[in-house]
Every structure is written in C-alpha cells, then in structure tokens.
Amino acid sequence: MDFLRPTHWRDALDAKAHHPDATPIAGGTDVMVEINFGRRRPSTLLDLTGVPELTDWSLDDGRLRIGAGVPYARLIDELGDRLPGLAIASRTVGSPQIRNRGTLGGNLASASPAGDGHPPLLASDAEVEVQSLRGTRTVPVGEFFTGVKRHVLADDELIAAVHVAPATGAQQFSKIGTRNAMVIAVCTFAVALHPEQQRVGTGLGSAAPTPRPATEAAEFLAAELTDTDQWNRPRPLPESVVRRFGELVAATTAPIDDVRGTANYRTHAMAVMARRTLGWVWNEHRTGRQQCA
Amino acid sequence: MNDHAPARSPQDLDDAIAGGIGESPIRPDGALKVRGEYAYSSDLWAEDMLWGVTLRSPHPSARIRSIDVSGALKTPGVYAVLTHEDVPGDNLYGLKDVDQPVLASDVVRYKGEAVALVAADHPETARRARERIDVDYEVLEPVTDAERAAHDETLPKVHPDGNLVRYQPILKGDPEATAEVVVSGTYTLGMQDQAFLGPESGLAIPAEDGGVDLYLATQDLHSDQAQTARALGLPQEKVRMTLSGVGGAFGGREDLSIQVHVCMLALRTGKPVKMVYDREESFYGHVHRHPATMYYEHGADADGRLVYVRAKLYFDGGAYSSKTPVVVGNGTTLGVGPYVVPNVRIEGWGVYTNNPPCGAMRGLGAVQPALAYEAQLDKLAEALDMDPVDVRIRNAISRGESIATGQVLDYPAPVAELLERVRALPMPPERDGTELDIRELPGGASNTTHGEGVYRGVGYGVCIKNICYAEGADDYSTARVRLQALGGEPAAMVHTAAAEVGQGVVTVQQQITRSELGVERVTVHPNDTDVGKAGSSSASRQTYMTGGAVKTACEAVRRRLLDRVAERFGEAFGDLSLAGGKIVSASTGVLTEIVDVLGDEVIEETREYHHRETYPMDAEDGSSERVQVQHAFSAHRAVVDVDVELGLVKVVALDCSQDVGKAVNPDAVVGQIQGGSAQGLGLAVMEEIRVGDGAIRNPSFTDYLIPTILDTPPMKIDVIERGDPNSPYGVRGVGEPPTISSTPAVVAAVRAATGKDLTHVPVSPEHVVDFGE
Known part of the structure; x- marks a missing residue:
C-alpha cells in the first residue's frame, strides 16, 4: 500500500489526480475501522492531516466556509454559537476521542445514511465545495449523496470545505440510539428556522438510503407560520400544527429494517422527534432562550 | 522458564502489598492497567x-x-x-x-x-x-429453532446422536397441585456476549x-x-x-x-x-450466553404463599455442547428462585442447533430463569394486590429450608433480610424539570427528550446462585506456599494456577497469606501449570477454593515453623501465633523473630483444598441430597426513567444488597457487585447478539452495545456478612449474583414505568412504543 501525505492543498489535489483510486483519510474514524476489519484494502492512502488549509474556517460575505478537516470538537467549541444545530449533532458523535479526530469532510465523504452531520447541514442549506486540478464546484448538500455510501465526487476530486450561513433562527437536532452515548444513529432529525426568509429547514438521517429533507413538512410549517403572522408575532403553536408537521416528516421516510431498528420504529420515532424539536425551536423563537443541549 | 520467554512490559504482579483479610489493599496490577502499561496476552x-x-x-x-x-x-x-x-x-x-x-x-x-x-x-x-x-x-439446511430441536425428530441431526444435549426434570411434592391464584407467562432471553475487551x-x-x-x-x-x-x-x-x-473473561x-x-x-x-x-x-x-425460552406457571394461595411452580426451560446450546449440561443443571435446580415452593415440576432441555455455540457466562444457567421467576412474582403481587417486595419476603427461602432438589440449606440464607435492606436504601431524588441536563434523561447525549414522555418506574429482583462446581464435581484447588528470610525480613511466595482475570484473586491470595503467616511481604508467582490445578476462575469460586488452598498451605507452613519454635522454647504449640513477622506466645509474649527461626531454611508446603462433596441429580426427579456446594443471594432495586414515546431507557438507580459471607477485600467486593450489576443492566436493555439463519448480524462493538457511563447509574451497595460455616473464613461467592438479580429488577422497573408486559430481554424500544398512534 502506498501512503501519500501532502502538506499543501495543491499537492493533495495533484496526488488525487495522479492516484484516482487513492482513499482520502483525515480523522480515520471510518477508514481505519474498515481497514482493521478487513473490509477495505486501499491501494493508496491519501493522508490529508498534513494539509493546513483544510483545518481553517472563516466568515466571508456572511457565509461560513468550514474546511473539510475541521473536527467535531472544534465545530462544538468554535462554531457552536453560529451553528447550534450542527453543534448539537456533533455532540452526539462517538466519544470525546472520536470527536477530536473525526471531521466534517470525512462525515460527508463516508456518505453513510447514518452520518450525524448531514441532517443539520441539510436543514441549513449547506453547500459542499469540491475541488480538483480541473477546478472548483459547489454542490448543495441535498444533491451530494447519491446512494448508501455513495456521492457525487469524481475520482480526482476532494472535498475542500462546507459553506453554510450562520444561524438566523433556532436550530435543533435529535438522534435515536439504543444507548445513551456513543451510538450509531437509528435515525436522526434536524430542524432550523430561517425567520428572515420565513422558511423552515429540515434534515432526516438513517431514514432513507440518503439523508433527505422533509420538504413538504417544512413548506407546510412555513406556510402556517406565514399565514398566521407568527414569524414576527410568535404565539404557542396549535397542537394540530405540531402533529401535522410530525406526520409529514414521518411520511418522508423510506426506512428499512436492520439490526439497529425496524422501519416501523424509525417512522414512528421520526414523527416524535419532529414534534419535539419543533417545540424546542419554537419556544426558543418565542422566548429567545435556547432549549438546552 | 523457557529460554525464549516472551518479552513483557512491566507487570509487577509479584510486588508485595500491605493489607490482610478484611482490608482493601490496592491490587498490584491496578495502577498499570489504569496507566495503560499492563501487558495483555x-x-x-x-x-x-x-x-x-x-x-x-x-x-x-x-x-x-x-x-x-x-x-x-x-x-x-x-x-x-x-x-x-x-x-x-x-x-x-x-x-x-x-x-x-x-x-x-x-x-x-x-x-x-x-x-x-x-x-x-x-x-x-x-x-x-x-x-x-x-x-x-x-x-x-441449518437447525436454528431450539424448541423444535428438543422435540422434532424430523429435523436434521446436528450430531449423530441427535439434537438433545441434556434433559433434566425436577419433581417435588405434588406435580399436579392446584392453587387459588394462578399466573403464567412465556419469557425469552437473547444471546448475551461476555464482551471482554481483550x-x-x-x-x-x-x-x-x-x-x-x-x-x-x-x-x-x-x-x-x-x-x-x-x-x-x-x-x-x-x-x-x-x-x-x-483482558476480562466472564466465562468466555x-x-x-x-x-x-x-x-x-x-x-x-x-x-x-x-x-x-x-x-x-x-x-x-468464543461461546455466548444461552438464549432461552421459558414457560412458567405459578400457583399461590390467597395470602400470596407459593403452592406450586411448573416450568419448561429451553436452552439453545448451539453447535457444540460446551457447558450446556451445566446450564440445564443450574437452570432447573435454581429455576424457582430463592423461594420455598412445596410443589415443583420443572423440565429443562439443552439442545444442539446450528446457531453459534453457547457456554459459560457469569451467572451460568441462573440468569435465564431469574428473568422469568421474578416477572412471575411481580405478576403474582399484582394479581393479589400485594407489594412486590412483600410477596417475595413471604416466600423467601431461609436457612434450614430446602431448594427444589431437596437439598437443605445448612448455612445462612438471608433472602428476606436482603429484600428488606434493599427496600430501605434511600431512593434517588425525584426528577425536577428545572435543571435540565440531557445526559440525565433517556436518550442521554442524543437529545431526544427534554422531559417529554418520561415516566419513572421502580422494580425489584432477587436471585439465588450456586457457588463452585456442582453435581458431584471435585473442582479442587492447589496452593504452594514458601516462607523464607529475604534481606533480613520474612517473605512468603504463593504459587497457584488460579487465573487472575480481573476479579482480584491475586490480591486475595496475598491477603490470606499475610493474615495466616503474619508476614507483610507476599509475592504471587506467575500462574502456570508447574503447580497443581486451581480449577477455573468461574462459578464465583476462586476466593472460596484457591483461597481455601492458600489458607491450608499457609497452615501447613505455619505448623512446621511453630513446631520448631515450640521445641526450641519449650512452649505449647497451641499457645503460639504469628504476627508482624514475630512469633508470639500467649503466655510469655514475643518469643522471637520469624527470620531468626528460619535462618537459611526455606519452608515450602503444597496443599489441595476440596469443597464438600456434592452428588448428581436423580435422572427421574432431579432430587439430590446436596447438588451444590453453596448458594449466594443478592437483591436489587432499580429505578428507571423511560421515554414511553420513543422507548428509550435511563436507569437512574440500581442499588443492591448482597450477602458475601465474609468480605476478604471489601473494595473488590463492591467492584464485583458494580460490575455484575452493570452487566445485568446491559442484558436488560441493550446487549444481544442478533442471530439470523445461524449468522451473527452484529459482530462488533458498534452494534453489540454494552453500557457506557451514561447508561450506568451510581450504585448504593449494601454488603452484609453472614458467614458460611462450611467455607474458608465463611466466604460466599460474590461475582455472579449481582449479574442475575439486576436484570429482572431493571425490567420490572421498565414495566412499572410503561405498563407494558415485557417478556423479552433485552427490552428494545420496539417493545415499549405504541405504534400507529
């Protein structure tokens, strides 16, 4: 096995162009597990931990650009105030050691249906910045995943960064796991309010082959809020609206039965999480106080 | 030792420690393990x-x-x-x-x-x-259904003689007895893994x-x-x-x-x-815990006194027999729990299938029926509108009474006392919604509830477990103890084959030797086959058996030393004792130093320790005058918060009262109870090897979940010492009982919180949630 360790982003792209079968590795929290279990024997490993550009984040023109190599721990510590939904999701990832190593770019590249970072990125309309020697393109995160553990990257492309606007409204994230920490998601749900656009963002994880938004639920809720002028003069939400939102989210799922849970349970739990997280973001929207987590 | 002995990192298991019996000296491997310096195999x-x-x-x-x-x-x-x-x-x-x-x-x-x-x-x-x-x-075509394997002769034969490994009935009193109040249930237990880390x-x-x-x-x-x-x-x-x-064993x-x-x-x-x-x-x-299907019927009188228990127990042994015969023996003999039952009909089947082989795991054969008989006692309490602890106390076995096989318990059996004590332990505080820390709620770090849908429940469990090998086995242990003067001070070395698997037998051997020989410096020789058998580090038996062997060998060493002193000083042998490196006479005080008596001589004695004889079970009715060496008991109270809409569980408290006979090392005893309780908690709410068509579907710690610190509550542990007159120092096995009684206690608490009739462990969210609301 060849091991490549570029120290500049340009060299990394060059390496990927010349070794299109190389497996990029950053935190190694997925790749090394697969190698150790004998499920993957890469001919070439492209170690990105020596590329300093990947571990920066910046705020340009009101949008955050987060380098693909920023680990979960830093998303929590440094960006938790601007991206609270992503920070809540990051806190549910593995153990402190995993959160120190695992990166947002790696989470995208693994493209697991259970990736904890995906739903909040969907709810916030994030974009993935992809580069190769051929150039740069940005892909809306909703179009990034093409199947279970599959994505749109070409063989010569690497994930450079994620672009996402800082939160303008309340955000929440919830994850079902059958133990109280360090657990792979049975299913996840993220919601973000965008009051300045009078829009609602959502993201569902482990409920379909790829992470997906609950578009109908989000549009229903946004319309309800707009029609009743609640964006500017928020009142407690009618129970019927909360319930309908949960139903529409559940209707978006296309889950499977697997060793972690049944399809029925996933659909059921998604409705419960949707109702609860909506309650939390709405309370925050009304009171200005974040609802814990 | 072989010239090519492998390189080892520092592993000073033979460092001398302070502390005799009843103290809690620090274990010699403890600091190394905490620092990550201990050399595993x-x-x-x-x-x-x-x-x-x-x-x-x-x-x-x-x-x-x-x-x-x-x-x-x-x-x-x-x-x-x-x-x-x-x-x-x-x-x-x-x-x-x-x-x-x-x-x-x-x-x-x-x-x-x-x-x-x-x-x-x-x-x-x-x-x-x-x-x-x-x-x-x-x-x-694989054979995968244990119950069918027991009865269906048309299935393929996994082994040439068929699919039955052992059938054992127990009949006591009137097997057709009737009663005023009858409760019944079918209970199943998934395949648990030992989940040792090494x-x-x-x-x-x-x-x-x-x-x-x-x-x-x-x-x-x-x-x-x-x-x-x-x-x-x-x-x-x-x-x-x-x-x-x-790196851990637990039977595996x-x-x-x-x-x-x-x-x-x-x-x-x-x-x-x-x-x-x-x-x-x-x-x-490695083998796993036997999955089981158990059919139970309990009959009681109007006062809640048990009249009969009838049960059928099916244990899936998988492809090879391993400990399946013992699981059937333990499961049937202990199948009514720590209760007095006049009329019993229990049948146990252990079978071959093409599932993964099952064998020894902590609580062998006693974990499975405890899930069932404790659920049955709760059902009985509900049917009679009695308190669940009261109904247990009413039926609790005690010294002088007999278990289902007819064996009379000729040692303390403080089951009622344990139940009273665990009930009296302080309850955890009620949840108040003001201080919201999601880590204290069901779902924990995953942020699934801020209090919505959360209900609290309390449940109890109590159990019986046999200690040491049973049914006629002579699982003796051997110890070689050497006493000599080293550098001007007396030093003892203990050599046994008792496997230190994390439970602390290395420390126990040092403590016993210190107390018996009055010598502070005690080293434990590496465990190997150059000394006689110690038997397995299983069945909660090493403190009893190897502890007994070390005690006996120390006594032999002491006898040789004191014989010499008695002769030299003209003292009566019976007046002499050893303390603090000195030889003391009851009549004249300190006589001399041990090192002065020893000189250059090395006193070495090797002794075997055998427990009381046990006897096989009758093939027809399971009776046996003494089928097991000793029995141990523990009682748990679990307090849980359950998110009933999502089926997620947070165990808030898991408190235990246990009789250990004599706590040779009190800290280690508490550690065993904490660990055993956590393992039983794991079985209650998350640990299951999922087997489909003979294949393990979750062979990883990603998907075979064991409790984390957020799943494991602080535990109040109440240890009592009601010594067994038949055992060395009165000790009673400690390691297994808390694994057994914790599971039914947690499940009972989840039932109390949810109102659900939960019959399978581990309880999964799907069992708790109402779909289609």
Whole structure:
C-alpha cells in the first residue's frame, strides 16, 4: 500500500489526480475501522492531516466556509454559537476521542445514511465545495449523496470545505440510539428556522438510503407560520400544527429494517422527534432562550 | 522458564502489598492497567515469531467436500497451512462432552467454525493466504429453532446422536397441585456476549523437548492443558502453559479458542507463533450466553404463599455442547428462585442447533430463569394486590429450608433480610424539570427528550446462585506456599494456577497469606501449570477454593515453623501465633523473630483444598441430597426513567444488597457487585447478539452495545456478612449474583414505568412504543 501525505492543498489535489483510486483519510474514524476489519484494502492512502488549509474556517460575505478537516470538537467549541444545530449533532458523535479526530469532510465523504452531520447541514442549506486540478464546484448538500455510501465526487476530486450561513433562527437536532452515548444513529432529525426568509429547514438521517429533507413538512410549517403572522408575532403553536408537521416528516421516510431498528420504529420515532424539536425551536423563537443541549 | 520467554512490559504482579483479610489493599496490577502499561496476552512478542490466522466456515451447516490449500501455501511468506488432517492427536475437545473438532473435517456445524490455519511472517500475509484456501462446501439446511430441536425428530441431526444435549426434570411434592391464584407467562432471553475487551490471543513457543510453551489468556490453565495435550498427541507435561495478561473473561475463556491452533502452527513450523483475534472474529471465536425460552406457571394461595411452580426451560446450546449440561443443571435446580415452593415440576432441555455455540457466562444457567421467576412474582403481587417486595419476603427461602432438589440449606440464607435492606436504601431524588441536563434523561447525549414522555418506574429482583462446581464435581484447588528470610525480613511466595482475570484473586491470595503467616511481604508467582490445578476462575469460586488452598498451605507452613519454635522454647504449640513477622506466645509474649527461626531454611508446603462433596441429580426427579456446594443471594432495586414515546431507557438507580459471607477485600467486593450489576443492566436493555439463519448480524462493538457511563447509574451497595460455616473464613461467592438479580429488577422497573408486559430481554424500544398512534 502506498501512503501519500501532502502538506499543501495543491499537492493533495495533484496526488488525487495522479492516484484516482487513492482513499482520502483525515480523522480515520471510518477508514481505519474498515481497514482493521478487513473490509477495505486501499491501494493508496491519501493522508490529508498534513494539509493546513483544510483545518481553517472563516466568515466571508456572511457565509461560513468550514474546511473539510475541521473536527467535531472544534465545530462544538468554535462554531457552536453560529451553528447550534450542527453543534448539537456533533455532540452526539462517538466519544470525546472520536470527536477530536473525526471531521466534517470525512462525515460527508463516508456518505453513510447514518452520518450525524448531514441532517443539520441539510436543514441549513449547506453547500459542499469540491475541488480538483480541473477546478472548483459547489454542490448543495441535498444533491451530494447519491446512494448508501455513495456521492457525487469524481475520482480526482476532494472535498475542500462546507459553506453554510450562520444561524438566523433556532436550530435543533435529535438522534435515536439504543444507548445513551456513543451510538450509531437509528435515525436522526434536524430542524432550523430561517425567520428572515420565513422558511423552515429540515434534515432526516438513517431514514432513507440518503439523508433527505422533509420538504413538504417544512413548506407546510412555513406556510402556517406565514399565514398566521407568527414569524414576527410568535404565539404557542396549535397542537394540530405540531402533529401535522410530525406526520409529514414521518411520511418522508423510506426506512428499512436492520439490526439497529425496524422501519416501523424509525417512522414512528421520526414523527416524535419532529414534534419535539419543533417545540424546542419554537419556544426558543418565542422566548429567545435556547432549549438546552 | 523457557529460554525464549516472551518479552513483557512491566507487570509487577509479584510486588508485595500491605493489607490482610478484611482490608482493601490496592491490587498490584491496578495502577498499570489504569496507566495503560499492563501487558495483555495480545501484547506478547518473541523474536522471529510468525502470525497465525484461522479460516472459518461461512455457513451454519455444510458438508465439506474438499479443501485445497495449494494456493495459500504458494503465497510468499507463508510457513504452514494446516487442516484437520494435520491435527496430531484427537481432533476433538470439549469441557464436558468431547464433541468439538479442533478443525472441521467432514462437516461444519456453525458459521465461524474453524476449518484451516495459516502461519506467515506478517499478519496481513496470513490473512491474504487464508483467502486462497479453497473449501468446497455442500450447503445444508441449518437447525436454528431450539424448541423444535428438543422435540422434532424430523429435523436434521446436528450430531449423530441427535439434537438433545441434556434433559433434566425436577419433581417435588405434588406435580399436579392446584392453587387459588394462578399466573403464567412465556419469557425469552437473547444471546448475551461476555464482551471482554481483550481478544483471544496467545503465543506458542516450540521447545527443545518436542513440547510447547504457551503463553495465553484463559480462565483455567489445567483444563486448557489437558484438552490441548490430547489434541496435540503429547503428554501433558510437554504442553506447558503460563497465564499472560487477561483482558476480562466472564466465562468466555473457559472453552478453547486459539490454544490448539497456535500450538499446532508452532510445532509444525518450529517457530514461535502468535495469534490474536480481531473483534469480529472474537464474536465467532468464543461461546455466548444461552438464549432461552421459558414457560412458567405459578400457583399461590390467597395470602400470596407459593403452592406450586411448573416450568419448561429451553436452552439453545448451539453447535457444540460446551457447558450446556451445566446450564440445564443450574437452570432447573435454581429455576424457582430463592423461594420455598412445596410443589415443583420443572423440565429443562439443552439442545444442539446450528446457531453459534453457547457456554459459560457469569451467572451460568441462573440468569435465564431469574428473568422469568421474578416477572412471575411481580405478576403474582399484582394479581393479589400485594407489594412486590412483600410477596417475595413471604416466600423467601431461609436457612434450614430446602431448594427444589431437596437439598437443605445448612448455612445462612438471608433472602428476606436482603429484600428488606434493599427496600430501605434511600431512593434517588425525584426528577425536577428545572435543571435540565440531557445526559440525565433517556436518550442521554442524543437529545431526544427534554422531559417529554418520561415516566419513572421502580422494580425489584432477587436471585439465588450456586457457588463452585456442582453435581458431584471435585473442582479442587492447589496452593504452594514458601516462607523464607529475604534481606533480613520474612517473605512468603504463593504459587497457584488460579487465573487472575480481573476479579482480584491475586490480591486475595496475598491477603490470606499475610493474615495466616503474619508476614507483610507476599509475592504471587506467575500462574502456570508447574503447580497443581486451581480449577477455573468461574462459578464465583476462586476466593472460596484457591483461597481455601492458600489458607491450608499457609497452615501447613505455619505448623512446621511453630513446631520448631515450640521445641526450641519449650512452649505449647497451641499457645503460639504469628504476627508482624514475630512469633508470639500467649503466655510469655514475643518469643522471637520469624527470620531468626528460619535462618537459611526455606519452608515450602503444597496443599489441595476440596469443597464438600456434592452428588448428581436423580435422572427421574432431579432430587439430590446436596447438588451444590453453596448458594449466594443478592437483591436489587432499580429505578428507571423511560421515554414511553420513543422507548428509550435511563436507569437512574440500581442499588443492591448482597450477602458475601465474609468480605476478604471489601473494595473488590463492591467492584464485583458494580460490575455484575452493570452487566445485568446491559442484558436488560441493550446487549444481544442478533442471530439470523445461524449468522451473527452484529459482530462488533458498534452494534453489540454494552453500557457506557451514561447508561450506568451510581450504585448504593449494601454488603452484609453472614458467614458460611462450611467455607474458608465463611466466604460466599460474590461475582455472579449481582449479574442475575439486576436484570429482572431493571425490567420490572421498565414495566412499572410503561405498563407494558415485557417478556423479552433485552427490552428494545420496539417493545415499549405504541405504534400507529
């Protein structure tokens, strides 16, 4: 096995162009597990931990650009105030050691249906910045995943960064796991309010082959809020609206039965999480106080 | 020791410690383990060693038409590829029934069964060569339903004699008795894994005498030695074993794993060979707890006094017998729990299937029925509108009463007292919604509730477990104790084969020797087969048995020393004692120093300790005057918060009262109870090997979940000492009972919180949630 360790982003792209079968590795929290279990024997490993550009984040023109190599721990510590939904999701990832190593770019590249970072990125309309020697393109995160553990990257492309606007409204994230920490998601749900656009963002994880938004639920809720002028003069939400939102989210799922849970349970739990997280973001929207987590 | 003894990192297990019986000296391996410096068996290394790997069957049931190893042998770096044809001795082993091949020959009986071995100069080379072994299988229909395997003669036979490993009935009183109040239920228990962290591993070094030295992690050196020697076709003295650092056991290291394989490779290649399973292979490479289906009916009078218990217990032993006969024995004899029941009819079946083999695990055979009989007692309490603790106390067994086999308990059996005490422990505070820390709520870090849908429940569980081996087994232990003067002070050395698997037997041996010989400096010799048997570190027996052997050997050493003193000083032998390195006379005070009596002499004595004789069960009615050596009891109270909309559970408190007879090391006792309780909690709410069509669907710690710190509550532990007059110092086995009574307590609490009739462990969210609301 060849091991490549570029120290500049340009060299990394060059390496990927010349070794299109190389497996990029950053935190190694997925790749090394697969190698150790004998499920993957890469001919070439492209170690990105020596590329300093990947571990920066910046705020340009009101949008955050987060380098693909920023680990979960830093998303929590440094960006938790601007991206609270992503920070809540990051806190549910593995153990402190995993959160120190695992990166947002790696989470995208693994493209697991259970990736904890995906739903909040969907709810916030994030974009993935992809580069190769051929150039740069940005892909809306909703179009990034093409199947279970599959994505749109070409063989010569690497994930450079994620672009996402800082939160303008309340955000929440919830994850079902059958133990109280360090657990792979049975299913996840993220919601973000965008009051300045009078829009609602959502993201569902482990409920379909790829992470997906609950578009109908989000549009229903946004319309309800707009029609009743609640964006500017928020009142407690009618129970019927909360319930309908949960139903529409559940209707978006296309889950499977697997060793972690049944399809029925996933659909059921998604409705419960949707109702609860909506309650939390709405309370925050009304009171200005974040609802814990 | 062999010249090629493997390199070890610092592992000063033989450092002297302070503290005798009843104190809690720090264990000698503790700091090393906490610092990550302790050498486990997977850390062994020898110059020029090879790596061994195992090819395993991908099918739960198949006939082997042929095995072609030529492709693997041609791989550069490969030194040997071995199949059943290369097994030098008997290609069979087993703990009770000798029914398991070292390497499969004509058939494979479970997915994961060992078929061939490879040794190469690099582990990855060995793994790649393994893929080049071509096995031609004729795939057969597997037997996967244990209950059918017990009764359905039309199923394929997993072994030539059929699918029944053991059937045992117990009949007591009137098996057709009737009662005013009757409750019944069917309970099932999933396959639990021991989930030890240190995978199976060892290093075999071929010796010049044609034998082999094996350094390994195990629970019983001599059992491994006997089985391995037989398979290698060598006399036992040529198969020498030394215990290396053991990363947990819990029963999962009683059966052989790497032992014969790694020795075969070493003997064939003439080189040291190391084997280490990875986590996935470990799930296939050791036995698990028997899944069970249990049908129970309890009858009681209007006051809640039990009139009868009738039960049928089915235990799935998987492909090989391992400890299945013992599981049936324990499961039936302890099947009514720690209660007085005048009329009993219990039947137990242990069967072969093509599922993964099941064998020893903490609480062997007693964990399964406890789930059922405790659920039944709760049902009875509900039917009678009685308090669940009161109904248990009303039926609690006590000294002088008999268990279902007729054996009279001739030692304290404080079951009612334990229940009273655990009930009286302070309750955790009520949840108040103001201080919101999601880590204290069901779902924990995953942020699933801020209090919505959360209900609290309280449940109790109490259990009985036999200590030491049973049904006529003589599982004795041997200790060699040496006393000499070293550097002007008396020093003792203890040598046993008792496997230190984390439970602390190394410390217990030091403590006993200190107290018996009045000598502070006590070292424990590495455990190996140069001394007699200690028996297995199983059945909560080592403090009892090896503790007894060390005590007896110390007494023999002391006798020789004091004989000499009595003669020299003209004192009566009975007046003399040892304390603080001195010899003390009851009449005249300090006589002399131990070192002065010893001079250059070394006093060494080796003694065996045998427990009281036990007897087999009657084949027709299960009766036995003394089927088991001793019984131990613990009681738990669980408090849980359940998110009833999502089915997620947070165990808020899991408190325990346990009788330990005599706490030789009180801190270690508490540690055992904490660990056992956590393991029982795991079984209650998350731990299950999911088996489908004979395959393990979750062979990883990603999907086989064990409790984290956020799942495990602080525990109040109430230890009482009601000494057993038959055991050394009155000790009673500690390790297993808390694993047994914690599970039913947690499940009862979840039932109380949810109102659900939960009959399967682990309880999963799907069992709790109402769909389609």
